[in-house]
Each structure stands twice: as C-alpha cells, then as structure tokens.
Amino acid sequence: MPATWGVEKAKSGRAACKKCKEKIQKDELRWIKSTENEKFGIMKAYQHIGCLMYPKRGEGFELSDVEGLDDLSPSERKTAKEAYEDAKSNTGKKRTKADVKKEDGDVKEEKGKKSSKKAKKESGVKVEKKESKKRQKFGIDLEEESDDVVAKYKKMNVSELKDYLRANKQLLKGTKSDLVTRCVDGEKNGRLLPCSGCGHGKLELTEHNTVQCSGYFDESVGQRVNCRFTAPVEEAGRGKWLTPEEAEEENKDKSASAKGEAAAATLSKSDLKKVEAAFKSLPEDATPRDKAIKLVKVSKQMDLAIPDDEAKALQRAGQAVMASQNDDDDYDLMVAFKDMLGEFGTAAAAKAAAKAEEENRPKARCEDNTKIANLIDELAVLEAKAKEGTDWERKVVALKLAVSAIRGATFKITSGKEVSKANSKKKLTNVGARTGEKIDEILSTGSLERVEELRAMDERGDFA
Ligand SMILES: [Zn+2]
Ligand SMILES: [Zn+2]
The missing domain is CATH 1.10.150.110 (DNA polymerase beta, N-terminal domain-like)
Structure with a gap:
C-alpha cells in the first residue's frame, strides 16, 4: 500500500517532526504521512509544513491528492502549496562533486584519494547545516554581506541591537543573530505590531513562516496571559520601523497629551471662568462637605463623566476637596475641579475614548x-x-x-x-x-x- 498524505493544524503539541525532530506546536500546520503496516495497522508520521521530505521517485504524490487541504484557510493553503513545491523541486537533485565544491568555497584542493573523501564528507555536512540554518533564520540570509541592511545590523553590538528592538517594541530574547534577524526583518518589512489575538503580546517569528504570540503581563489581573496565537507571517500587522531617536520623539508627544492636560483642553476659558464664579458664590462659612456638594454640582454642569451614583460622586469630590488644601488651611476648589476633570474627563471625551x-x-x-x-x-x-x-x-x-x-x-x-x-x-x-x-x-x-x-x-x- 502506498502512503497517503494529508495536511492539518496539529491537534496537540505532542508529536515530533520526522525531519527536524522538534515538537510540532498545537495548531501549527503539519503534513501527515499515513502508511499501512501489517502488524500495526495505519501508522502516522508528521512533519512541519516547512520540513516536508518529498518522497523519492516513484513514491511522489500530487498536491490535489492531499487530504485536508480544503479545510485550510486560503493563506494556510498557500503556505502548504509553497512548501510542497519547494520540497518537490529540491528532491532527487543529487549534488555532484563540483556542486559541493561550489557551495563550499573553503574546500581545500584535493590532494589524494583519502583527503578528497574526507573533504567531501566534511563539506557535505556543512552544506546541510547551512540549509537548516537558513530555514531557521526566516528567509533572511545573514551571510549576505552585500545586503546593506544586513551589514548595518551585523555591525552593531547586542546592546545597540536591543535599543532598536526596544524602540520598536519587539522581543529582546535570543542569540545575537536572532536579534539581527529581527532588526533586518523589521527594517525591511516594518515592525511587527502587537498580537492580534490578545491585542498585547509581542510576536515571535518562527522558522515555519508563522508568527506566534509570546504572551503578556496583564495589569488588570496582575498575571501573565499565556496567549499562543499563531498566524501566517503575511497576516501579521506591520508598522513603521523606528530608530531609537524617532521612538523617543514619539513618546514625548504622547506624554505631552497626558490625561489631565488633554481633559483640561476640552473645556473653554469661558467654561473655566464659570466654574470659578460658581465656587465664589459659596458662603464664607461653607464646610468641606458643602464644598464637595458644590464640586459635584459644578462637575455635572460641565458635563464631567462622574459616577451617576450620588454617594460615590460625593465621596470622590470630598477626596478632591481635601487634597486641594493649601498651606493656609484653605481649599483651592479650582485645583479640586481639575483633579476631577483629570480623573473623569468630560462625557464627550469618555465617549470618544470608548469608541476608540x-x-x-x-x-x-x-x-x-x-x-x-x-x-x-x-x-x-x-x-x-x-x-x-x-x-x-x-x-x-x-x-x-x-x-x-x-x-x-x-x-x-x-x-x-x-x-x-x-x-x-x-x-x-x-x-x-x-x-x-x-x-x-x-x-x-x-x-x-x-x-x-x-x-x-x-x-x-x-x-x-
Ligand atoms: Zn520540522
Ligand atoms: Zn497574543
């Protein structure tokens, strides 16, 4: 019985790839080769989508015979098709001595039969290593010295590379060549935007033409969320790649539009005058509680998005009033008002923020x-x-x-x-x-x- 072939998203992360021996992650695309064995029945072997070992002559298969192809998304199908064609075109091509020599320029002149054999063996190993390295480096050839972008980042030391990666909010882990690869990919294709599964995690390039989320620390629960969202690399969002200087400039702009200032800017000067006048109308002997009640009233008039619950609104206003006490034991109600404005903003601003x-x-x-x-x-x-x-x-x-x-x-x-x-x-x-x-x-x-x-x-x- 000839083998039958299928493709699917891995149902678990338990199986190892026949080619590279690494575990195939759950939900990652993989090839399934099923063969019938007299003793054991149907035997299944798996390979990463990019690790396909196309069978030798006579045992080949057509893509149209692959089971499960129709269940994939168009982009997954494209990934599978490309991997198939890649593997098929590379199969059966036996390297000649000349090819091996061409591919490895370091092979020394043949001296005798023995040393030639040795050289051939060594260079063969080298060629294989080079190929697997290339695959792991995500289609970016770090040996390509004529590539200006590659050369630029290869010259940098680890801390300079990390400055670039930090500026673009990318992962910092890995070897130096991982960092270089990430920078080259970012400059050529744009920086990877946060994970579109959880909306926060940094994406990691994998050797199988996919991006995978590395999870993130969620402030609202004080825990890590181990998101493992995976998608073909073409589907990942990209943004402008920034130099560390450009990133710093951008952050300055953001801090300038801090919450309080932005909120204050939503009120006109005449509105602020009205607020001042309202506070002046308070009697001399008004208690802090009277002032808090007034602050709630004014906040409502100015359309601040304060809690609808009167008690809660009053409690928060009371805190603002107490915090506005100056050295003369006086309360500066304009300070208290800006405090409220900074916290709640106007209803219009809150609506706009929710919509965004x-x-x-x-x-x-x-x-x-x-x-x-x-x-x-x-x-x-x-x-x-x-x-x-x-x-x-x-x-x-x-x-x-x-x-x-x-x-x-x-x-x-x-x-x-x-x-x-x-x-x-x-x-x-x-x-x-x-x-x-x-x-x-x-x-x-x-x-x-x-x-x-x-x-x-x-x-x-x-x-x-
Ligand atoms: Zn593999
Ligand atoms: Zn995620």
Missing part, C-alpha cells in the same frame, strides 16, 4: 468571528472592573485566552458547542464549555446579557 477602544480591537482572522471575539473581550474587561467573587482573576484570564483562540480561528464559528466540546473536530484551545455557552448566546441573541448588566453598572459608576 472599540475600534482598536483587533479583527479576527475569520472576519465573521470578530463580533463574538469583541463581545467576550469586552466581558473580560468589565469582569476585571467588577472583581466579583474570589476567583475573578482566573475567570478573566480564561476569557482573554478564549478571545485569542476565537480571533485565531480560520473558520466561521457557527456553534459554541462545536468549538468547545473536547472531542469535537473544531475544538479550539482554551475555549471551554462556559465560553461555548457564551458564543451560543451571542449567535442566537446578538449580545450577552452579562455584558449588558456590567455595562449598566459601569455607567452607573459602580466600579469607580
């Missing part, structure tokens, strides 16, 4: 899943604000990991059960039964009751 956040949420790899991912993402953000129960952190992390998996899915999700049940063909990593139920709720109602509830609480200022 919504628009900045990454798109799912399969566009149809974007709404599901964004609603569950919003749920995670709101649950982190609500902090209900003893294990809210764990719940928030679980939701965030599910969001990454949903954004990474390459097919349209039509059933929550289908992507959450353990034995389902379409099971997504990190999507459990509870997330499955939420997906079904979104699919049938277009919304999530819990999100509506938390949104209302948030608007009332319950989490302030």
Whole structure:
C-alpha cells in the first residue's frame, strides 16, 4: 500500500517532526504521512509544513491528492502549496562533486584519494547545516554581506541591537543573530505590531513562516496571559520601523497629551471662568462637605463623566476637596475641579475614548468571528472592573485566552458547542464549555446579557 498524505493544524503539541525532530506546536500546520503496516495497522508520521521530505521517485504524490487541504484557510493553503513545491523541486537533485565544491568555497584542493573523501564528507555536512540554518533564520540570509541592511545590523553590538528592538517594541530574547534577524526583518518589512489575538503580546517569528504570540503581563489581573496565537507571517500587522531617536520623539508627544492636560483642553476659558464664579458664590462659612456638594454640582454642569451614583460622586469630590488644601488651611476648589476633570474627563471625551477602544480591537482572522471575539473581550474587561467573587482573576484570564483562540480561528464559528466540546473536530484551545455557552448566546441573541448588566453598572459608576 502506498502512503497517503494529508495536511492539518496539529491537534496537540505532542508529536515530533520526522525531519527536524522538534515538537510540532498545537495548531501549527503539519503534513501527515499515513502508511499501512501489517502488524500495526495505519501508522502516522508528521512533519512541519516547512520540513516536508518529498518522497523519492516513484513514491511522489500530487498536491490535489492531499487530504485536508480544503479545510485550510486560503493563506494556510498557500503556505502548504509553497512548501510542497519547494520540497518537490529540491528532491532527487543529487549534488555532484563540483556542486559541493561550489557551495563550499573553503574546500581545500584535493590532494589524494583519502583527503578528497574526507573533504567531501566534511563539506557535505556543512552544506546541510547551512540549509537548516537558513530555514531557521526566516528567509533572511545573514551571510549576505552585500545586503546593506544586513551589514548595518551585523555591525552593531547586542546592546545597540536591543535599543532598536526596544524602540520598536519587539522581543529582546535570543542569540545575537536572532536579534539581527529581527532588526533586518523589521527594517525591511516594518515592525511587527502587537498580537492580534490578545491585542498585547509581542510576536515571535518562527522558522515555519508563522508568527506566534509570546504572551503578556496583564495589569488588570496582575498575571501573565499565556496567549499562543499563531498566524501566517503575511497576516501579521506591520508598522513603521523606528530608530531609537524617532521612538523617543514619539513618546514625548504622547506624554505631552497626558490625561489631565488633554481633559483640561476640552473645556473653554469661558467654561473655566464659570466654574470659578460658581465656587465664589459659596458662603464664607461653607464646610468641606458643602464644598464637595458644590464640586459635584459644578462637575455635572460641565458635563464631567462622574459616577451617576450620588454617594460615590460625593465621596470622590470630598477626596478632591481635601487634597486641594493649601498651606493656609484653605481649599483651592479650582485645583479640586481639575483633579476631577483629570480623573473623569468630560462625557464627550469618555465617549470618544470608548469608541476608540472599540475600534482598536483587533479583527479576527475569520472576519465573521470578530463580533463574538469583541463581545467576550469586552466581558473580560468589565469582569476585571467588577472583581466579583474570589476567583475573578482566573475567570478573566480564561476569557482573554478564549478571545485569542476565537480571533485565531480560520473558520466561521457557527456553534459554541462545536468549538468547545473536547472531542469535537473544531475544538479550539482554551475555549471551554462556559465560553461555548457564551458564543451560543451571542449567535442566537446578538449580545450577552452579562455584558449588558456590567455595562449598566459601569455607567452607573459602580466600579469607580
Ligand atoms: Zn520540522
Ligand atoms: Zn497574543
């Protein structure tokens, strides 16, 4: 029985690649070679998509005979097709002595039969090493001295390279040649934007033409979120590659638009005068509490996005009043007002910020899943604000990991059960039964009751 060939996204991260012997990551594309064995039945062997060993003459196979190709996304299919053609065109080409010599210029002149044999053996090993190195370095040939960009970064030392990587918010780990490769890739193709699964993690180039998220530390839960989002490298977002100087300039601009100043700028001079006049109308013997009540009233008039809950708003205003006390034991209510303005901003500014956040949420790899991912993402953000129960952190992390998996899915999700049940063909990593139920709720109602509830609480200022 001849072997049959298939391609799929790895169902687990347990199998090792026949060629490079490295583990194949879960969800990574891989080839499956199935052969029938009299004793053991069907035997399966796996290879990374870029590690395909195309069989020798007579045992070759056509791409059209590969099972599972139709289940892949167009870009995955393209990756598989390219890897197939690459492997096929490289197969059966036996290197002649001359080729080996050409490929390795360092081979010494042949002296006698013995030394020639030795030289051939050595150079053969070298050629193989070179090829595997090239693959690992992500199509960037660091030996290409005539490439100005390669030459530029190769000249730098590790700390200079890290300055560039830091300026572009890229990973800093790895060997010096990893750092050079990352810089060359960034300058040629643009810097890699944060992971579009979790929206935060730094992406890593893998040797298989994919990018993989390296996770991130989530401030809202005080934990790492081990996002493992993977996508073909062509799908990764790219931004302008910056020099360390350009990055510093950009950061300055950002700090200048700090929250308080930006908020103050949303009020006109005449508005600020009105505020001043309102505070002057307070009687001489007004207590701090009277002042706080006035501050709440003025904040509302100026359309500040203070909590709707009167008690909460008053409590926060009281803090602002107390903090505004100067050396003469007097309260500077304009200082207190700017304090409130810096914290809450105007309702208009808050709306604009919320809209921007919504628009900045990454798109799912399969566009149809974007709404599901964004609603569950919003749920995670709101649950982190609500902090209900003893294990809210764990719940928030679980939701965030599910969001990454949903954004990474390459097919349209039509059933929550289908992507959450353990034995389902379409099971997504990190999507459990509870997330499955939420997906079904979104699919049938277009919304999530819990999100509506938390949104209302948030608007009332319950989490302030
Ligand atoms: Zn491999
Ligand atoms: Zn991620």
